[in-house]
Every structure is written in C-alpha cells, then in structure tokens.
Amino acid sequence: MTTGVYVVLIGVYPSCVAKIGSLGLIRFEKGTYGYVGSAQGRGPFSIEGRLGRHFRKHKAPRWHIDYLLRNKSARCVAGVIASSKTRFECVLNRSVQNLALYSIRRFGSSDCREACRSHLTFFGEVKTAEVIPLVTRVFQSLHLRSQVVLGMPSSDCDNSVHAARRLSFTGEAEPNATIP
Numbered sequence: 001m002t003t004g005v006y007v008v009l010i011g012v013y014p015s016c017v018a019k020i021g022s023l024g025l026i027r028f029e030k031g032t033y034g035y036v037g038s039a040q041g042r043g044p045f046s047i048e049g050r051l052g053r054h055f056r057k058h059k060a061p062r063w064h065i066d067y068l069l070r071n072k073s074a075r076c077v078a079g080v081i082a083s084s085k086t087r088f089e090c091v092l093n094r095s096v097q098n099l100a101l102y103s104i105r106r107f108g109s110s111d112c113r114e115a116c117r118s119h120l121t122f123f124g125e126v127k128t129a130e131v132i133p134l135v136t137r138v139f140q141s142l143h144l145r146s147q148v149v150l151g152m153p154s155s156d157c158d159n160s161v162h163a164a165r166r167l168s169f170t171g172e173a174e175p176n177a178t179i180p
C-alpha cells in the first residue's frame with residue numbers, strides 16, 4: 001500500500017497542555033483522539049512513511065500532529081489505514097467526527113480542501129481498543145477496506161511500522177492482541 005487515507009489513534013494520559021505550533025497552547029483532556037490524514041506520495045509521503053513518522057517520538061515538528069505527539073502524555077497507539085487513489089481524507093474526517101465528543105478547532109486543517117473545522121477528534125475517556133472497531137466501521141461505510149496497524153510498546157523504534165503487527169484485513173483485532 002503506498003497511497004491512501006488513515007486515522008491514527010492517540011492516547012493522551014494524563015491530561016496535558018501542549019503548544020501546537022501557531023495554534024498556541026491547547027489543553028488536551030485525557031482519553032483517545034483520532035487524527036485523519038492522507039498520504040498521496042512515495043517514501044516519507046507514502047502511508048507507511050506517514051505512519052512511521054507518527055509512531056516515532058523524536059522528530060523535528062512540522063505539522064500540528066507532530067507537536068502533540070512530542071508531548072510526554074501523548075502516544076500514537078494505532079493506525080487504521082486504507083488504500084485510496086483520490087484524496088478522500090475530508091470525507092473520512094467528517095464521518096469520523098460524527099463519532100466525536102468534540103474536535104480540536106483548526107488542528108491539522110489549515111491546508112484542508114473542504115474547510116473542515118479540524119482533523120483531530122476527541123472520543124472521550126475511552127480506551128483505544130474500544131475506538132478501533134468504530135473507526136473500522138466508518139471505513140466500511142465508505143467502502144474502504146481497512147487494516148489496523150499497532151505501534152510497538154516502545155514507539156521510539158525508527159522502524160516501528162515495519163515492526164508493527166499488521167492485523168487482519170477486516171480490521172478486527174486479534175483476540176489476544178494487547179491494545180492499551
């Protein structure tokens with residue numbers, strides 16, 4: 001898979017205040033967040049490249065999501081990915097936001113084609129494992145065939161996506177998979 005759309009699921013524990021580039025200081029309540037993005041290129045701009053970047057803790061921040069993931073409280077736990085040729089991220093984003101408690105205004109949406117309010121959704125104080133099937137269903141409803149990729153417990157590995165366990169094509173987690 002090279003190009004496509006994805007939702008990365010981020011656990012924030014405990015609540016924190018982080019400086020998100022030009023947005024300034026933002027308070028993140030503890031719980032699970034979903035960030036919707038797309039990868040329409042090769043190498044670092046492929047879906048594997050993008051996820052690898054999100055799973056990596058240490059990097060020079062460039063996008064809003066990098067600023068959040070640098071924070072000690074935040075961890076990229078999993079990605080739900082699907083192959084798609086056209087840029088589909090805003091359609092996916094809208095559907096994911098329907099599941100949200102609220103979204104973080106202007107986060108990740110500054111170069112957005114469809115004037116989304118935000119590309120970062122807060123699901124509340126629920127476990128990532130509970131959110132994965134909901135997000136997988138959103139992909140299904142858009143006729144996208146999704147895969148779930150879990151980050152390794154130690155997310156500092158540069159090859160984390162290669163090392164990550166790819167789960168089944170249906171997006172259902174294996175019963176014995178450990179998801180925080």
Ligand SMILES: [Zn+2]
Pocket residue numbers: 089090093109112113114115116119
């Ligand atoms: Zn958008």
